[in-house]
Amino acid sequence: MQDESMKSAESELDEERRLDARVVRVLERVAEVKISADFAARVAGLVPARRVMRESVRTTRIGYWVMAVSLVVLVAAMVLVAASRSHGTVGVLVEWTLCGEFVGLAMWLSIWRWRSGDAS
Amino acid sequence: MGVEIDGSFEQVVREHQALVFRTLLRLTGSREHLEDLAQDVFLRLYKALPGFRGEALVSTYLYRIAVNVAQDEWKRRRREDKPLVSISDEVSEWEDRLEHPDANAEEQLEQKEFEGLVEEEMQRLSNVERAVLVLYHQEERTYEQISLALGLPIGTVRTHLHRGRKKLRDGIAARQAADGRRHAGRIDEEC
Numbered sequence: 322m323q324d325e326s327m328k329s330a331e332s333e334l335d336e337e338r339r340l341d342a343r344v345v346r347v348l349e350r351v352a353e354v355k356i357s358a359d360f361a362a363r364v365a366g367l368v369p370a371r372r373v374m375r376e377s378v379r380t381t382r383i384g385y386w387v388m389a390v391s392l393v394v395l396v397a398a399m400v401l402v403a404a405s406r407s408h409g410t411v412g413v414l415v416e417w418t419l420c421g422e423f424v425g426l427a428m429w430l431s432i433w434r435w436r437s438g439d440a441s
Numbered sequence: 442m443g444v445e446i447d448g449s450f451e452q453v454v455r456e457h458q459a460l461v462f463r464t465l466l467r468l469t470g471s472r473e474h475l476e477d478l479a480q481d482v483f484l485r486l487y488k489a490l491p492g493f494r495g496e497a498l499v500s501t502y503l504y505r506i507a508v509n510v511a512q513d514e515w516k517r518r519r520r521e522d523k524p525l526v527s528i529s530d531e532v533s534e535w536e537d538r539l540e541h542p543d544a545n546a547e548e549q550l551e552q553k554e555f556e557g558l559v560e561e562e563m564q565r566l567s568n569v570e571r572a573v574l575v576l577y578h579q580e581e582r583t584y585e586q587i588s589l590a591l592g593l594p595i596g597t598v599r600t601h602l603h604r605g606r607k608k609l610r611d612g613i614a615a616r617q618a619a620d621g622r623r624h625a626g627r628i629d630e631e632c
Contacts, residue, residue, distance in 0.1 A: 337610065340613065341610055344559055344610060344613065345606075347555065348574060354459065354462040354475070356459065357476070364450075364480055364484070365454060
């Protein structure tokens with residue numbers, strides 16, 4: 322009696338395993354699909370062309386105006402030094418220093434303008 | 442931070458279209474609107490690209506989107522109260538499904554009917570159970586990949602897999618038993 326019930330339980334288990342294996346085989350079968358040849362092209366056609374995001378650089382013009390004002394101040398200083406009566410070594414040195422600063426600033430300003438003109 | 446996918450979007454679609462179609466087919470259990478749904482998946486992918494993180498594979502991302510799209514489709518069907526249609530019923534008539542209609546035609550027919558039964562029972566599972574079964578068995582994804590795609594812990598994925606398979610087994614066994622009884626009753630009536 323006990324043997325019979327054990328056999329029946331075993332056969333039930335076997336049946337369950339068989340069914341499970343069969344189900345798994347069906348699940349593992351890859352579904353067949355038909356895809357139209359132009360599907361990818363059509364989908365790609367639906368999306369807008371990816372815009373190139375260009376990061377806009379905020380430029381301030383404070384430096385430009387400081388340079389311009391400095392140039393004017395330097396010219397005025399050079400004129401004042403040149404007009405003064407003391408033309409000693411110190412005067413010449415100051416005059417040349419101011420002149421050098423003026424040339425340096427003028428060159429810097431030119432390069433800066435050229436670069437910003439190139440970027441825009 | 443957005444990550445650009447190598448190559449054009451068309452190329453991405455072409456590389457992954459088969460994956461998306463077959464996953465959607467199994468998840469929705471119908472060929473109806475399949476192309477529209479696949480298109481929706483790729484459009485959602487496109488929209489998600491700026492938020493796409495490089496550490497996840499595109500395929501993992503696509504599985505996640507496909508599962509969401511399939512869930513939306515189920516909701517739509519429920520609203521419209523549409524009956525379930527088996528994948529195999531739509532493909533062809535049962536005579537056409539026989540590959541070699543001679544020697545073991547009966548076996549083939551029986552196998553096709555069994556496949557149809559599995560597909561029908563699949564549609565009775567919960568969305569997440571169905572998704573786990575499809576990703577694990579058909580798509581051969583690992584527990585980790587499924588967990589990543591569905592956003593579930595690995596233990597939960599394992600539980601859904603075993604529970605889903607058991608439900609399938611029980612459902613099929615019940616249907617087969619009912620069919621057997623019906624068949625026996627018909628024979629008795631004929632006698």
